[in-house]
Amino acid sequence: MSKPIYVIYKGYKTIFFDSALRSSLALIRKPLSVIENIIKKVKEEANKKYNGKISVNDIKNIIISELEKLDKKDVERYLTYQKFKLLRRKGIYKKPLIIAITSGPTIGKSLLASELISRFGFTRVIFTDELRQELRSLVDKKKYPYLFVHTWDAYKFLADKEVKKLRKKYGEQPIFIYGFVAQSLLIIDNLLKKVVKKLYNEGLSALIEGVHLIPGEIPFEKDENYIPFFLEVNEDIHRNMVIIRGLRGIIKDIERDIKERLKEFSVIRAEYNFLYELAKKHKYNIINIENFEEAVYQILDVIYTRVKNIVNEYGKKL
Numbered sequence: 001m002s003k004p005i006y007v008i009y010k011g012y013k014t015i016f017f018d019s020a021l022r023s024s025l026a027l028i029r030k031p032l033s034v035i036e037n038i039i040k041k042v043k044e045e046a047n048k049k050y051n052g053k054i055s056v057n058d059i060k061n062i063i064i065s066e067l068e069k070l071d072k073k074d075v076e077r078y079l080t081y082q083k084f085k086l087l088r089r090k091g092i093y094k095k096p097l098i099i100a101i102t103s104g105p106t107i108g109k110s111l112l113a114s115e116l117i118s119r120f121g122f123t124r125v126i127f128t129d130e131l132r133q134e135l136r137s138l139v140d141k142k143k144y145p146y147l148f149v150h151t152w153d154a155y156k157f158l159a160d161k162e163v164k165k166l167r168k169k170y171g172e173q174p175i176f177i178y179g180f181v182a183q184s185l186l187i188i189d190n191l192l193k194k195v196v197k198k199l200y201n202e203g204l205s206a207l208i209e210g211v212h213l214i215p216g217e218i219p220f221e222k223d224e225n226y227i228p229f230f231l232e233v234n235e236d237i238h239r240n241m242v243i244i245r246g247l248r249g250i251i252k253d254i255e256r257d258i259k260e261r262l263k264e265f266s267v268i269r270a271e272y273n274f275l276y277e278l279a280k281k282h283k284y285n286i287i288n289i290e291n292f293e294e295a296v297y298q299i300l301d302v303i304y305t306r307v308k309n310i311v312n313e314y315g316k317k318l
Contacts, residue, residue, distance in 0.1 A: 104272025128210025
């Protein structure tokens with residue numbers, strides 16, 4: 001059994017948390033395995049050199065020393081993120097860091113969200129699918145029947161006047177897109193806006209992920225601390241992802257199942273294209289996800305640039 005490690009901060013002894021150290025390294029352009037090695041090095045030094053009681057400043061110096069061996073640019077990224085956190089702790093910059101990920105179905109949004117959660121240690125994670133499920137328990141099914149079906153079946157329950165209203169706002173679209181939008185707006189207006197407002201009011205950083213994040217409809221999405229991403233993928237690769245996902249379940253007839261997946265894909269890709277055009281219009285950060293590791297690094301680059309700008313603007317007040 002390993003000895004406990006304690007962190008000394010301003011004379012007070014507290015518990016050493018791997019997750020806290022991991023999140024401090026969130027923006028470095030290295031795999032999670034490298035981050036874990038740095039954490040391991042800090043713990044080794046804490047036990048070997050500091051007898052299990054290490055100061056915050058000593059931790060910082062060990063991290064900088066390890067990062068300098070890898071890439072000096074990562075030292076700047078690490079220190080910049082620490083300044084950003086300090087600005088927030090001191091109440092100089094009160095807005096939370098909110099990362100939003102959207103795209104069409106079966107793209108890899110949840111996998112990428114999982115990677116970012118591991119890096120940043122977000123304790124507030126909002127999935128729009130879960131918001132939809134929660135909203136279903138709160139509203140009258142007879143009044144909002146299009147909420148209780150799949151997004152591509154929602155249009156069947158829309159009144160003509162609602163379709164007309166959506167057509168006027170979003171232009172001519174396949175009919176099922178209006179159902180998808182109606183369902184998404186119901187989630188955004190009834191739950192998501194309240195959740196985001198609470199995050200702002202309480203200064204709580206979070207990650208938000210889901211197909212229902214329609215660009216142009218999200219509150220605060222133009223703020224410097226709200227960082228939205230749209231995940232891009234080639235149509236052929238996207239089609240294969242849809243087929244493979246379908247084949248992971250219990251299959252009685254592979255040929256028939258593939259035909260069903262291909263039929264679904266035409267709708268899935270239409271939703272993707274609709275969101276993609278809106279993402280471009282509202283200047284979302286568009287990230288190609290085909291090289292997953294590079295996609296993660298590109299997202300970290302965008303976040304780092306935003307954080308650096310905030311530090312440059314507010315850092316003089318430290």
